Amino acid sequence: MKQETEEQQDFVKEVTKMSDDFDRWYTDVVRKAELADWSGVRGMMVVRPYGWAMWEAITRAFDDMIKESGHENWAFPLLIPREYLMKEAEHIEGFAPEVAWVTRAGSGMEELEEPLAVRPTSETIIGPLIKRYIQSHRDLPKLTNQWNSVVRWEMRSRLFLRSREFWWQEGHTFHASGQEAQDEVTLILGYYRSIAEDWLAIPVLTGRKSPAETFPGAVHTLTVEGLMRDGLALQMGTSHYFGQNFARAYDISFSNKDNERELVYSTSWGTSTRLVGALVMAHGDDSGLIVPPKIAPIQAVVVPIFRDDEGRAKVQRFIESWSPELKAAGIRHRVDWRDERPGDKYAHWELKGVPLRLNVGPRDAEAGQVELVDRLTRAKVAMPISGIAKRLSTELDAFQQKLFARAAAYQRENTFELETLDEVIAHYRERGGFVWVSWCGDQSEEARIKAESGGVTIRTIDDTAKPSGKCFVCGKPAKYRVSLAKAY
Amino acid sequence: MKQETEEQQDFVKEVTKMSDDFDRWYTDVVRKAELADWSGVRGMMVVRPYGWAMWEAITRAFDDMIKESGHENWAFPLLIPREYLMKEAEHIEGFAPEVAWVTRAGSGMEELEEPLAVRPTSETIIGPLIKRYIQSHRDLPKLTNQWNSVVRWEMRSRLFLRSREFWWQEGHTFHASGQEAQDEVTLILGYYRSIAEDWLAIPVLTGRKSPAETFPGAVHTLTVEGLMRDGLALQMGTSHYFGQNFARAYDISFSNKDNERELVYSTSWGTSTRLVGALVMAHGDDSGLIVPPKIAPIQAVVVPIFRDDEGRAKVQRFIESWSPELKAAGIRHRVDWRDERPGDKYAHWELKGVPLRLNVGPRDAEAGQVELVDRLTRAKVAMPISGIAKRLSTELDAFQQKLFARAAAYQRENTFELETLDEVIAHYRERGGFVWVSWCGDQSEEARIKAESGGVTIRTIDDTAKPSGKCFVCGKPAKYRVSLAKAY
Numbered sequence: 001m002k003q004e005t006e007e008q009q010d011f012v013k014e015v016t017k018m019s020d021d022f023d024r025w026y027t028d029v030v031r032k033a034e035l036a037d038w039s040g041v042r043g044m045m046v047v048r049p050y051g052w053a054m055w056e057a058i059t060r061a062f063d064d065m066i067k068e069s070g071h072e073n074w075a076f077p078l079l080i081p082r083e084y085l086m087k088e089a090e091h092i093e094g095f096a097p098e099v100a101w102v103t104r105a106g107s108g109m110e111e112l113e114e115p116l117a118v119r120p121t122s123e124t125i126i127g128p129l130i131k132r133y134i135q136s137h138r139d140l141p142k143l144t145n146q147w148n149s150v151v152r153w154e155m156r157s158r159l160f161l162r163s164r165e166f167w168w169q170e171g172h173t174f175h176a177s178g179q180e181a182q183d184e185v186t187l188i189l190g191y192y193r194s195i196a197e198d199w200l201a202i203p204v205l206t207g208r209k210s211p212a213e214t215f216p217g218a219v220h221t222l223t224v225e226g227l228m229r230d231g232l233a234l235q236m237g238t239s240h241y242f243g244q245n246f247a248r249a250y251d252i253s254f255s256n257k258d259n260e261r262e263l264v265y266s267t268s269w270g271t272s273t274r275l276v277g278a279l280v281m282a283h284g285d286d287s288g289l290i291v292p293p294k295i296a297p298i299q300a301v302v303v304p305i306f307r308d309d310e311g312r313a314k315v316q317r318f319i320e321s322w323s324p325e326l327k328a329a330g331i332r333h334r335v336d337w338r339d340e341r342p343g344d345k346y347a348h349w350e351l352k353g354v355p356l357r358l359n360v361g362p363r364d365a366e367a368g369q370v371e372l373v374d375r376l377t378r379a380k381v382a383m384p385i386s387g388i389a390k391r392l393s394t395e396l397d398a399f400q401q402k403l404f405a406r407a408a409a410y411q412r413e414n415t416f417e418l419e420t421l422d423e424v425i426a427h428y429r430e431r432g433g434f435v436w437v438s439w440c441g442d443q444s445e446e447a448r449i450k451a452e453s454g455g456v457t458i459r460t461i462d463d464t465a466k467p468s469g470k471c472f473v474c475g476k477p478a479k480y481r482v483s484l485a486k487a488y
Numbered sequence: 489m490k491q492e493t494e495e496q497q498d499f500v501k502e503v504t505k506m507s508d509d510f511d512r513w514y515t516d517v518v519r520k521a522e523l524a525d526w527s528g529v530r531g532m533m534v535v536r537p538y539g540w541a542m543w544e545a546i547t548r549a550f551d552d553m554i555k556e557s558g559h560e561n562w563a564f565p566l567l568i569p570r571e572y573l574m575k576e577a578e579h580i581e582g583f584a585p586e587v588a589w590v591t592r593a594g595s596g597m598e599e600l601e602e603p604l605a606v607r608p609t610s611e612t613i614i615g616p617l618i619k620r621y622i623q624s625h626r627d628l629p630k631l632t633n634q635w636n637s638v639v640r641w642e643m644r645s646r647l648f649l650r651s652r653e654f655w656w657q658e659g660h661t662f663h664a665s666g667q668e669a670q671d672e673v674t675l676i677l678g679y680y681r682s683i684a685e686d687w688l689a690i691p692v693l694t695g696r697k698s699p700a701e702t703f704p705g706a707v708h709t710l711t712v713e714g715l716m717r718d719g720l721a722l723q724m725g726t727s728h729y730f731g732q733n734f735a736r737a738y739d740i741s742f743s744n745k746d747n748e749r750e751l752v753y754s755t756s757w758g759t760s761t762r763l764v765g766a767l768v769m770a771h772g773d774d775s776g777l778i779v780p781p782k783i784a785p786i787q788a789v790v791v792p793i794f795r796d797d798e799g800r801a802k803v804q805r806f807i808e809s810w811s812p813e814l815k816a817a818g819i820r821h822r823v824d825w826r827d828e829r830p831g832d833k834y835a836h837w838e839l840k841g842v843p844l845r846l847n848v849g850p851r852d853a854e855a856g857q858v859e860l861v862d863r864l865t866r867a868k869v870a871m872p873i874s875g876i877a878k879r880l881s882t883e884l885d886a887f888q889q890k891l892f893a894r895a896a897a898y899q900r901e902n903t904f905e906l907e908t909l910d911e912v913i914a915h916y917r918e919r920g921g922f923v924w925v926s927w928c929g930d931q932s933e934e935a936r937i938k939a940e941s942g943g944v945t946i947r948t949i950d951d952t953a954k955p956s957g958k959c960f961v962c963g964k965p966a967k968y969r970v971s972l973a974k975a976y
Contacts, residue, residue, distance in 0.1 A: 049560035049632075076527070077532040099594075118567075125529070167563060
């Protein structure tokens with residue numbers, strides 16, 4: 001991945017071809033399709049309405065899932081005193097290098113007694129706060145979540161994937177037993193899989209992270225990983241089991257059923273606006289985005305085609321006769337009356353990845369039909385307007401399925417099975433994708449794998465699968481089936 | 489208003505009586521009803537799920553309104569470079585004293601080249617960003633909004649009303665004419681009135697702010713003002729017309745229909761989590777909150793009453809026979825199976841202000857009925873369970889109306905008409921409420937009014953009403969009808 005130039009804020013004239021330069025294609029599409037831009041504040045992005053509406057669709061879906069299982073949204077403070085941040089040793093080691101500090105405030109810009117961190121994640125403020133509300137096992141579990149933005153002082157930047165501010169949800173839960181907390185982490189992983197597969201139409205590998213990739217302070221981290229069109233993997237949500245690590249650091253205990261004090265068991269889990277980047281990179285093509293209907297801010301666009309005022313009036317009357325049906329059926333649609341040529345409008349909405357386009361000319365009006373064009377296959381069919389809302393709903397469902405099937409086929413074609421590190425190195429010299437191998441589990445091998453393969457890492461450990469005989473690195477008996485990839 | 493002590497973080501045993509000490513009552517209720525607490529980070533609050541759910545209900549209602557009229561949500565950066573903040577002179581004078589500054593970041597806490605403000609409001613970052621997207625009149629209007637939190641380094645603090653971080657929406661719009669921008673400001677004022685009256689059941693005065701109360705940098709500010717149970721007014725949403733002031737400071741221009749460059753006309757408007765404080769102070773009583781059904785996280789609570797296992801089983805079967813109907817009808821309800829005495833449960837849910845309570849004992853189960861208790865009137869009636877969902881919906885609608893009528897009566901009884909400053913001073917020595925007077929409009933009189941009356945300010949100017957003869961301060965011919973109050 002090449003470094004983007006934030007300063008390239010000029011108008012994007014042509015979208016670079018994906019096959020010519022994937023990274024440039026990505027940035028061009030994100031900007032020209034009006035998803036996001038760099039803000040002029042170094043490393044910080046502005047998310048535009050078309051991109052934000054996709055994030056809103058994701059938030060609504062996920063929020064419904066977690067509320068159904070008893071989670072509650074809170075608002076915890078943005079600023080965290082330094083002493084709070086410094087309590088869990090591994091955690092602070094992981095995050096301190098990325099923290100932005102508020103050190104001054106007020107009319108004279110007076111220096112604060114103690115610097116306040118702009119939250120990079122909220123474990124260290126939620127821990128000290130939540131303990132007030134936990135006395136006995138009857139107060140557990142506490143299932144908290146918040147929607148917010150966090151700041152991490154990244155040196156590299158890429159729209160949606162790596163920026164100094166990003167938007168996410170962070171769940172933090174507290175339990176009376178380790179088993180219950182582990183079940184929580186697994187439950188949430190299932191939600192992340194559903195968001196990726198059922199909503200974003202991106203098939204994912206799910207599994208446990210290797211030691212080197214585990215969240216700072218966690219006992220274990222579960223992850224969902226998708227495959228992008230350039231062959232790189234993208235982490236799309238992680239769910240961490242902390243055991244009693246954070247409870248110990250922040251002294252969060254409860255009186256258990258035997259009336260003894262016991263430290264709580266905690267978890268945290270998050271997914272972010274990088275999911276918008278994921279859908280761009282998993283589904284896009286040289287013409288631009290392809291947006292899954294369930295996430296699409298505009299599911300169908302109507303393009304009126306006419307030569308003169310009479311034609312326009314005819315087409316308009318026709319469209320107005322059935323467009324209220326679409327609205328009533330909850331189909332998110334727009335009629336494009338802009339003063340542009342039809343061909344330019346087609347290109348515009350293809351770039352924006354709108355799943356279905358309805359071309360409507362005077363002859364269509366006379367015939368009581370529209371020309372339906374599918375963004376994925378580009379097939380054109382005449383569709384009678386009788387029962388149009390139902391027909392479009394069916395088409396949108398089918399589109400969602402086709403998009404997932406296409407991404408699943410891509411993932412299958414780019415998933416391999418290899419046996420030695422040499423084979424792995426040779427593979428990634430030529431191409432990307434996921435590679436399954438067997439591994440002994442020796443953490444010291446992780447740095448070697450990464451260094452010798454030009455950046456390949458263990459993406460998931462599949463604890464449900466049986467490894468074959470030998471470790472792909474050292475040849476000793478293998479303990480784990482693991483997937484490898486180069487990743488964002 | 490007395491200063492709260494943030495350090496009073498101990499358990500609230502008894503809620504102070506409203507008539508004994510309104511301020512203490514307010515804090516007790518907010519904390520004991522589990523709406524919010526101080527966070528331990530000085531001046532910053534934590535909003536708990538019961539309070540946050542009310543804010544979520546408000547956000548959903550308002551978000552639907554603004555989207556219906558074409559507004560779009562964006563995400564603009566949290567951090568604003570100092571040079572951006574410093575461009576509009578009046579604005580910076582208003583906000584600089586309250587800004588928290590990020591001055592260091594990264595592993596060595598390196599000093600940044602330029603300090604970054606944690607946004608106190610976003611005019612100064614949205615201006616420079618939005619101008620990229622505005623070339624011609626065809627790009628206007630730009631109707632932006634964002635949901636976020638902002639930081640203002642307040643020295644006084646009060647839960648929900650005044651804290652160093654609060655949550656809000658901030659709308660920022662850009663138009664091709666002053667008239668259109670002024671219409672926008674009025675449109676939004678109507679939405680704020682609807683949120684206050686139709687959702688929160690709080691009647692409001694609407695009008696224009698006097699010069700001393702106008703937003704820094706604005707040409708004029710419109711406001712909605714509610715009356716709290718202690719006789720103080722609360723500003724519940726403001727909508728600002730900037731004319732071309734911000735466009736001039738940030739050089740935001742467009743080519744108009746005559747193909748000439750012209751500065752845009754802009755607005756901003758916001759309402760915040762203080763609305764949760766408003767509903768506490770407008771409706772509460774000595775027993776705690778009274779929450780309007782449209783905002784209530786729990787609209788009806790079911791309290792099972794039994795003496796033995798047999799009674800419990802009977803009551804449980806009965807409740808389970810109709811509670812799915814409530815869920816299907818979208819009535820937000822909870823069955824309270826906690827191991828507590830019924831009387832304690834009643835007090836608990838009264839404190840939390842749940843509109844309707846359904847007591848259910850074994851005899852009720854046999855008779856196929858519940859005992860319905862209304863939080864507002866405390867009237868008890870037997871209600872047959874046949875058609876329960878429809879009946880409860882009707883009761884909730886009626887409750888919403890009754891609550892508004894009660895607040896409207898309170899407002900009427902506490903609104904007065906006076907003629908001289910001496911009368912005003914004498915009035916506010918004895919009591920609170922709104923006082924209508926006629927005013928000449930001389931800005932220099934505003935400081936005098938405030939000083940001599942112990943803090944009374946002009947809350948609204950009613951531009952639709954005709955003033956009577958003389959100014960209440962100087963006796964010269966009056967130009968305006970204005971409302972006065974002491975305010976939060």
